[in-house]
Amino acid sequence: MVILLLGILLGILSVNALFAQEQAISVYVQGKLVNEKNEPMSFGTAVLYSLPDSVFTKGALADADGNFEFDAVLNGTYYVEGSYLGYSKLHSAAFSVNQSTENGHIVLPTLQMQPETVGLQEVTVTYKKPLVEMQADKMVVNVESSAIAQSGSALDVLRRSPGVTVNQQQEISLKGKQGVLVMVDDKPTQLTHEQLGVMLQSLPANTIDRVEIIANPSAKYDAAGNAGIINIRLKKNKNTGINGSASANAGYGWNPVFGTNLNLNYRNEKVNLFGNYGYTDRKRGNDNYFRRFVELPGDSLVFDQNFYQLYHNQTHTLKTGADWFVTPKTTVGVLFNGQFDLANTDIDNHIALDGFNKEGYTDVKANTDIRNNWKNTTYNLNLKHQLNPDGSALNVDLDYAAYRITENSHLNNRYLNMEQEVLPPYLLRSNNNSNVNIAAAKADYSRPLKNKAMLETGVKSSYVWIDNGIFFETQAENGIWLPDAGKNNDFRFTENINAAYVNYSQQVGKWAIQAGLRAEQTNNRGNSVTLNRTERQNYLSLFPSANVSYTLNDKNQLAFAYSRRIDRPGYTDLNPFTVYIDQFTSGRGNPFLKPQFTHSVSLSHTYADMINTSVSYSRTTDALGDMIVQSDTTRNAYQIPSNFDHFDNASVTVSAPIPVTKWWNAQLSLNGFYSRYQSVYLNQTINNSQFTGMIYLANNITLPKNFSVEVAAEYHSPLIWGIYHVKSNYSADLGISKSFGNGSNLKFSLTDVFNTNIDRITINDNNLRLNGNFKNETRVATLTYTCKFGNSQVQNARRRSTATDDERSRVKGQ
Template identity: 35%
Template sequence: MKPFLLPMRNLIKVSTSLLCSLVFLFQSFAVSAQQAPNYTIEGKVTDTLNRSLDYATINLLQASDSSVVKVMFTDENGDYRLSDLKEGNYLVQAELLGFAKNTSQQIILSPTRPYKKIDNIVLHLANNELNAIVITGQRPLIERKSDMLVVNVESSTLAAGNNAMDILERSPGITVDKDDNISLNGKKGIMVMIDGKQTYLSSEQLGSLLRSTDGNTIQSIEIINNPSSKYDAAGGPGIINIKLKKNKMSGTNGSFNAGAGYGNGHKANTSLNVNHKSGKFNVFGTYSYQENDRTDIINIYRIVGGENQFTSFDQGNSMTMLRKNHSLRAGVDYQTSEKNTVSFQASGLLTDAGNENIGGVQIGSFQSPLDSTLIANTLLDEDFRSLSFNLNNTYNIDTLGRKLSVDADYSSFFEDASANYTNTFYNPDGSLLHEPLESRSLMPSKIYIQAYKADYTHPLNENSGLEAGLKYANVKTDNDLKFSERTDGQWINDENRSNHFVYREQVAAGYISYHTTLDKFGFKAGLRSEYTISDGNSLTLSNRVKRDYIDFFPNASVSYNPSDDHQYSISYSKRINRPRYNNLNPFSYFLDQYTSVQGNPYLQPEYTHALAVNYTLLKRFNFSTGYEITKDAVVEIMKQNDVSKSTFITNENIAQQKQWFLNVNAPVRFTKFWNSNTNITGFYLGFESENENSINYGQYAMQLTSNQNFTILPSLTAEATLNYQSGLQYSIYKIADAWSIDAGINKSFNNKKANIKLSVSDVFNTRDQYVTTQHANLNAIIDQKRETRVFRLSLTYNFGNTKIGSSKQYEKSDEEKRIGK
């Protein structure tokens, strides 16, 4: 325990300092808050049956001229509270889509009567025959907000039948390589969150999880470049937050989806989403099933040596995968009182995947174009299971906005993978060079995650407020690889290729954030501190690396809104990207006798400083530019042994990485039936290092996503999306340009409760990954063609009550749920 006590003392000191600062700020503003009466109006909005109407729009009007003073929305119980008002005479007007407006009688606020609770405002249906209201509006596929780029997956024809990884690959600025490493504008290390919660998985495990997540369960994807101090500091290039659907409409409602598709193999998916909200209870559940049969092709060509003493390896691989996924998510929200809500959610995932990898390697030399041939056949079985629980308690301390939210999360991930390898060598004439080599591996992996956090919100007045919080996360991973070879009919353990690696990581964090508005200026500043304890232990190699370190992550932003048509902002943040635990494992994983992957236990965290400037024109066109510099950047390096003619891939810290970027997001309405949204990012990515693997270069690149939406008939829409990525050099790899076009059409029936969607991804089958490297003694070409052209047909049916409130309130709720509330 002693090694842990000293770090905890440091954490206590940091937390105490943050809390003392919070208390000081509370006391500083408390005096000014008590100098004047708090003029307040409270009330409730109901229908003619005395049922509460949630998310109704409340307009506070001056009684003299009916000018608008303040706008807000009723809560889930139909209640509202208008506070921080001035002395005067007012009217309260309530409105909700599908109902006629209604206005209260005149309300007088004075020093002797600073508080008034008015009678319920009753709204009548605009059409007495209307029992349900169907919202027909649809958000654009790509939406630029002040602090993020949002891909509105829900209702998009291109999301039908796709999984989460497919959707990410089609999102602006995001690329996914052959090893499922996700990059944003060419930079790796981005943190992926689901419903505001960090995944803590390796790139392979995260890829498996995302490919098992049905796209029909996703509401939107948020791409956040400069997150505030409320978010974890992990993820140097920023954060990708995948928001799952969670229905909060009153009554019983839901949706059913079924689809089929075909690319290189068949596809099938179905999902059922049910929600019931009555009184203080909200119960919801989602089940989905996916089946995906696909084939990917990868070709690798490399040369060892030069002139008349080289050896060439020409390798072709066909990888066929059949993956079946079952996922279930269920939960309940219970309002224990008017101020307190308890939420519980459980989710599980079960994946059964079988892979067959058939590869051939032609080995040649200067003297002979073909010296021998290796035929490799690999059969991989993978069972992936996960189980997660979340318990949340949100306490609204008062109607002024003070709130305390506490979360407890537990997740476990289990992967049971086994592989059988058969390698057969042939002479140039086709005869056997020697008997086939048979081997097998067992690769069980376990991950346990515990996370606890508390967030406190304290409005100081109408224009300013404070936020503070604490978090503790504990992650343990256990990977036990057992490799054996078949010798004389017996399976013999190969100790040189077996490995047991255990990694533990604890992160304790605290943050404080303050925001205020002065006239046309807005200010926000925050500080987050994280204390990390890590322990990587290779039991096989008796190699153990322990670390503990504390970091501070400031962030600040200033906004200026001179008018509704012009909005400016500038922001700064510091972030960290800790090495993935699988990259810290010092063991070498052999893919074949010529190729291996080796970890680096001495990898250090990389730190990114990011500065961004944003300008919004006419509330539609968004321009942003920025500069980022990453110290001790972790990059993938390929090395080659000219004697054994083998290569291995590892990761190393290089000196630094720099990036400039310019982003333009332009939504345009050409005609009544044609809407367009184009997102263009130009960037410069450069590396500087002075070690033995010197990498010093920079390159300009461009990424384009253009989405076109067409309303052919009120019940018939179509859309098409163009994606283009220019050539890019990352680390020692040169990545060729790539482009694709996706298209889809949607037909609705039964008052838009039923929809049929037909879509084609990568219509011309042009999206592939062509990578070359010529660095030091390396000379290699990698050409990978995944299954990208897929035809899909999907049916969606929405049932039950579909009445909702104002879309503005819906946006506000999304903002809160970004952090998992």
């Protein structure tokens, strides 16, 4: 309650400040950039700074004639900085905006820039980006701008991003929609949500530059991801020289966490070499309880289950590559990504049975030890070639990715009555080996056309082959381990996807138009050798997309977007093997899963480049989700991936940065969405719906002597995930940072200050009734120190996507 009152108070103050500023004078500032020959500096950069502290206010890109403009400039004194590659930065004379500004319009004298010369000294301006930026096609969360955001892991960053929800099973949703495609540097992560959770938990937040949330991707992107794309951009180093950074962090919640990271970059006129190494040693706990009811005529049984899971991950990540600038128009690059993880999971599970049990025991103590070794390597060879001076370009990527996953588990069930063993223990162990191989090639061509138009087209082909085997043994009373052939499974899967797309965009006066079409042909074959069962799927799908925006005036812009997208089942979701959590609970794959297709539309409005409001609707057919099936005979329950007939989602989102005072900035995000799942499954009707409200408020307070403080709070009302009903939840985070003159900084964070982040779920569908509380280790204090060295102006390494992006995001383990 305290944090809710704090959030309401800050929100009221923020909104009051916003409306107060609306009453202040605001003007339109216009200028022009030219070179030493008075020729326009097409697409040069102009930045507006306020005095006396040289605080970044607005940025603008000059048009083809060198003209730039800033709108909604408030009272104050400013100057403009012009910049262009190969030219020295140039500052305008200071000018003032006040009540006497004539006609609310200022035209600056032309800024004539000069070629860069050796020895010319520049004024260094420090600019801190806002935490959340609304851009034309995406929302950007600038992680480096927040001490809170830089604490913990990448998964923690997503939890704190507006509109994003991460449940205790580490499944990610966006505005209430599951099926988010998570990418790292434009490369999708082909993992189960469990494996993705492990990877994101082991990726330190302080290695992330920003997170891009793309609700309606264009045809250029793979069609996967019905809820959109979350693209995690890692930090890069900034025309010749060497630089780098090193960081170390330590934290404690229920368990300790430690991490280090080293980032290096070298560049000269012919080559750019870059590399990043990180190590994380993290223990994290998960304390859970659920009660499952089995009610039959004249008979009932209640399972009360408490289980504590302790995860210990030791993760090494390595990214290295090189770019060779063959000619001014041609660049050849190689890239290697590796992640090597040793993960131990210990589960202490106690099940109390209340009711009639013919076996004679009332308690089961189940202990499970899981040892996991995960190796993921990706190799990329790429070419970028500028074909013509007009900017036409060809990009080619060749990729190979390999996942090698081994998992050994040991399950020990003991059956008790009044603490006395009444049956021999049930001992089960398994060995699981999963080999996933992905090969892909893609080519993208772009060409600027007349009248501010752009044409993009490309092709892609990928081939995936998987060999997945699991072998079970049970221990006999004499201590001998014997094969349990009824549980063993050998599954093999192959898939070929061929795709082509075309995308056209153009600026016509106040209109901006983008339209595209993508075609994907899918051929796959799943073969369960153990069950002698083969399933094939062959289909061709078209994925249109469109985005139209219109600038009403200097303060208002409208945009409409439409897209059709697909989510294919995870590779091993199609594998019909069974994984045991305990004797009564298991999970299994489903070889009959179909892909889900989603139509999405949205309408958005942007005011003064600050306040963004959007309304969206989507309908998904054959929606992928998990079902829990309970046997009235054995009373056991198993979870199985399934298709819901329909999933509908309608949402309204409002986001605004709010400058409360000169030293206090806030970011407010409001999101409301209605979700509805409808299906008939095993002759039973499912009809779940829920309206959910989400509030996110982040406050950044600048203090003297390079200190800053952040306070962030979030709340969501009840929501649904398929058959799961999740109760309301709220949490708050605190961060303090100190910057030093040598480029280093020290940051402290405390996440989930009041330890209130708990998932409370219920299921009440047909013959299944279940209540549960799931509590992750979310209150963690972390201290992080980062230092930078070398030439701070070394240009960034190229960002590029690879050909295996979509396929890698579907790799799943057991």
